[in-house]
Amino acid sequence: MTAIAYKGHFAHVEFDAEDEIFTGRLAGINDVVGFHADSVEALKAAFHEAVDDYIETCGKTGKAPEKPYSGQIMVRIDPAVHALAALAAQLAGKSLTKWTEERLREAAERDTAAVVTV
Structure with a gap:
């Protein structure tokens, strides 16, 4: 794809x-x-x-083109992963929200880098 x-x-x-x-x-x-x-x-x-x-x-x-992203995301993850992420965020001196946003941004930028603009 x-x-x-x-x-x-x-x-x-x-x-x-x-x-x-x-x-x-x-x-x-x-x-x-x-x-x-x-x-x-x-x-x-x-x-x-x-x-x-x-x-x-x-x-x-009269409808605006869709922009369905509110900036809020709900995910369910393994409690062990949650604990590890919370620890990583704390060690980085960041809130879990900020730390998660940064990791998601990095992954999204990496995974969409190959999108072709035509």
């Missing part, structure tokens, strides 16, 4: 070998916005069109 970006929107892209097409779907939103194409150039165009249509449709309906 590959990720691409355009106008601040991201999409997951996969190749469907059976149909010999690329398929994609906007990521990070609850609305379902998909696109497909049979070549890389056509895929880029279809992705741009999907994003532009999404933004235009939101404008026509």
Whole structure:
């Protein structure tokens, strides 16, 4: 799977070998916005069109394009991991919240570094 970006929107892209097409779907939103194409150039165009249509449709309906992230996250983890993270945060002189944010930022930046802007 590959990720691409355009106008601040991201999409997951996969190749469907059976149909010999690329398929994609906007990521990070609850609305379902998909696109497909049979070549890389056509895929880029279809992705741009999907994003532009999404933004235009939101404008026509008076709805802001989705930004579903509130800055709050609830995760359930093994108590031993929780204790270890709390200790690491304390040793670093940080709150667990700040320490966790920094670790998540590092992981997210590392894992999204390969996103292609088209």
